[in-house]
Amino acid sequence: MSLGDDFVEDDEMNMSDEDGAASDSEAESLSDSDNEITEKLTEPTKTAVYNRDGLLDKLQDISWPEDVEWTHKLTVEIDQGQEAVDVNDDLAREMAFYTQALEGTRQVFGKLQEMGLPFLRPADYYAEMVKSDTHMEKVKSKLLYEKKQMEETEERRKARDNKKMAKEVQSQKMKERAKQKKDEIESVKKWRKQRQKSGFSEKGAGELDLEFGNGKSFQRGGGGGGGKKRPGVSPGDRSGGKGKSASRMNNKKREFRDSKFGHGGRKGLSKQNTAETTNDFKGGFRGSKAGGSNKRQKR
Amino acid sequence: MGKKRKHSETEAAAPVKNDDSAPERPKRTLLGWKDKKEDAEETKAASVFRNKEKVLVTCSRRISFRYRHLMLNIVSLLPHCKKDSKVEAKSSKGETLNELVELKGSSSCLFFECRKHKDLYMWMVKSPSGPSVKFLVNAVHTMEELKLTGNHLKGSRPLLTFSSNFDKDVHWKLLKEMLTQVFGIPKEHRKSKPYHDHVFAFSIVDDHIWFRNYQISVPHNEADKVARGGLDKMTLVEVGPRFCLNPIKIFGSSFGGPTLYENPFYVSPNQIRALEKRNKAGKFAKKIKAKTRRKMHELSNPLEPDEFVDMWKDDE
Numbered sequence: 001m002s003l004g005d006d007f008v009e010d011d012e013m014n015m016s017d018e019d020g021a022a023s024d025s026e027a028e029s030l031s032d033s034d035n036e037i038t039e040k041l042t043e044p045t046k047t048a049v050y051n052r053d054g055l056l057d058k059l060q061d062i063s064w065p066e067d068v069e070w071t072h073k074l075t076v077e078i079d080q081g082q083e084a085v086d087v088n089d090d091l092a093r094e095m096a097f098y099t100q101a102l103e104g105t106r107q108v109f110g111k112l113q114e115m116g117l118p119f120l121r122p123a124d125y126y127a128e129m130v131k132s133d134t135h136m137e138k139v140k141s142k143l144l145y146e147k148k149q150m151e152e153t154e155e156r157r158k159a160r161d162n163k164k165m166a167k168e169v170q171s172q173k174m175k176e177r178a179k180q181k182k183d184e185i186e187s188v189k190k191w192r193k194q195r196q197k198s199g200f201s202e203k204g205a206g207e208l209d210l211e212f213g214n215g216k217s218f219q220r221g222g223g224g225g226g227g228k229k230r231p232g233v234s235p236g237d238r239s240g241g242k243g244k245s246a247s248r249m250n251n252k253k254r255e256f257r258d259s260k261f262g263h264g265g266r267k268g269l270s271k272q273n274t275a276e277t278t279n280d281f282k283g284g285f286r287g288s289k290a291g292g293s294n295k296r297q298k299r
Numbered sequence: 300m301g302k303k304r305k306h307s308e309t310e311a312a313a314p315v316k317n318d319d320s321a322p323e324r325p326k327r328t329l330l331g332w333k334d335k336k337e338d339a340e341e342t343k344a345a346s347v348f349r350n351k352e353k354v355l356v357t358c359s360r361r362i363s364f365r366y367r368h369l370m371l372n373i374v375s376l377l378p379h380c381k382k383d384s385k386v387e388a389k390s391s392k393g394e395t396l397n398e399l400v401e402l403k404g405s406s407s408c409l410f411f412e413c414r415k416h417k418d419l420y421m422w423m424v425k426s427p428s429g430p431s432v433k434f435l436v437n438a439v440h441t442m443e444e445l446k447l448t449g450n451h452l453k454g455s456r457p458l459l460t461f462s463s464n465f466d467k468d469v470h471w472k473l474l475k476e477m478l479t480q481v482f483g484i485p486k487e488h489r490k491s492k493p494y495h496d497h498v499f500a501f502s503i504v505d506d507h508i509w510f511r512n513y514q515i516s517v518p519h520n521e522a523d524k525v526a527r528g529g530l531d532k533m534t535l536v537e538v539g540p541r542f543c544l545n546p547i548k549i550f551g552s553s554f555g556g557p558t559l560y561e562n563p564f565y566v567s568p569n570q571i572r573a574l575e576k577r578n579k580a581g582k583f584a585k586k587i588k589a590k591t592r593r594k595m596h597e598l599s600n601p602l603e604p605d606e607f608v609d610m611w612k613d614d615e
Contacts, residue, residue: 048563104460
């Protein structure tokens with residue numbers, strides 16, 4: 001259980017309790033006794049009342065008779081161990097309480113088991129719980145949320161690492177390919193030279209089969225070329241082609257400006273004829289908006 | 300509502316002593332009631348012990364939300380308590396509260412008093428003539444906090460664990476007894492549930508009583524036996540609420556009476572706040588004083604003229 005930030009209040013309230021009025025007098029002086037607020041108050045109240053006999057009397061008064069069965073009381077005392085737990089250390093303190101409760105429960109369960117009384121809730125016993133179901137739903141969703149956050153950060157970290165690794169691996173591969181290509185070209189050159197030297201005879205042909213590999217190199221070159229298709233640009237289109245990847249960024253700007261100032265019209269098509277305007281001899285500019293619809297169809 | 304038979308069902312091997320039948324009717328004679336078999340009767344009467352604890356839980360008027368929730372949490376933890384409406388703060392609160400306790404027929408009382416909307420004091424009082432304790436409550440965390448994830452049956456009897464420091468001194472012993480009686484649910488209380496699935500932990504650290512409430516989760520198949528090796532696999536989940544009690548005074552009778560014990564280490568929160576303010580004021584005064592002191596010192600010990608003062612004067 002995370003004892004985190006919620007419990008900061010703990011410390012503050014606790015510390016302020018142990019204030020010493022003894023430090024009162026020092027506040028006046030110029031000495032740098034820096035706010036001994038954690039000092040316990042031992043000096044001024046030596047006059048505190050402590051009526052031990054009275055306390056014992058009252059204790060006798062209120063306690064239950066001696067032979068009362070333990071099952072009425074259900075108490076157990078746990079020895080805390082020698083080291084005094086530091087109050088301000090949250091984790092240690094909570095651990096101490098936890099171990100005390102755990103120890104106690106173990107002892108009690110041992111006793112109860114010996115007595116033979118049922119003390120554990122069976123799985124089918126449904127009754128009102130001290131926190132409502134809706135509240136437990138909230139608790140569950142919070143726990144799930146926290147778990148999800150942790151998992152996401154883990155994933156992100158892994159993805160980042162993987163990316164790094166992948167990048168390294170890829171660069172290695174690229175290097176290898178380049179090297180292989182170079183090697184192959186070198187081998188072709190060598191083969192040519194050899195052939196030249198040996199005067200284009202047929203003898204040396206057999207030796208060099210290995211160097212060409214499996215024809216993979218051709219395949220790769222060919223395949224690589226056909227991998228990326230250029231977006232189709234029809235020859236008659238003088239508008240500059242369909243969206244290039246570079247112009248995608250300016251598209252948003254363009255769209256925004258179009259919506260504000262109106263679509264400007266395609267480049268260089270303003271004086272070309274469409275089907276309707278071919279036979280239109282009156283001529284004249286009928287207004288930009290009307291012309292705009294033409295242009296769209298011309299596309 | 301049907302008669303609850305839960306308790307009789309769960310008491311599988313009920314020892315004879317818990318057979319809460321009233322002692323046999325004494326024989327009526329001319330001289331008065333005469334008990335048959337007096338000796339046997341006495342021992343039997345002594346052994347039939349019924350915990351008839353009833354706690355009255357109230358608060359003062361100007362209580363803030365956090366402390367009110369704490370009070371409600373405690374009400375839900377103790378089925379043998381009765382919550383009452385807010386009590387007017389000022390006039391003679393001891394007497395009015397005593398009357399209230401008498402009226403409701405409770406044997407003890409937990410009174411939450413919130414001062415200045417900041418400090419919570421808790422009175423734990425045994426009626427009618429019992430001792431009463433006034434605590435300052437710190438470090439309150441209610442059950443509604445989402446970090447406290449446990450849950451248990453409402454009204455199931457808790458196991459009470461005390462740290463061994465409670466036996467070190469008389470006043471701790473008295474407090475331990477009072478805590479046992481107030482926080483321990485009576486055995487066959489009609490609103491109590493049968494199984495034990497949570498545990499209270501009271502510890503004394505730094506002269507404060509810390510309270511924790513944990514849910515017990517242990518793997519088991521039957522209701523009266525832990526699974527083998529289960530005791531080692533037991534885990535506790537905190538249910539809440541959490542608070543820390545600082546005993547201020549113990550009085551001889553309810554809400555007053557002779558002071559039996561005063562905590563020598565207790566400083567009231569008002570004093571703490573006053574001290575802090577004074578310190579802050581002190582800071583400014585100190586600064587002024589330091590300034591004047593520095594000035595005087597400088598005046599009285601003038602520096603020697605520096606050799607290098609004229610070094611750059613000619614360049615300009």
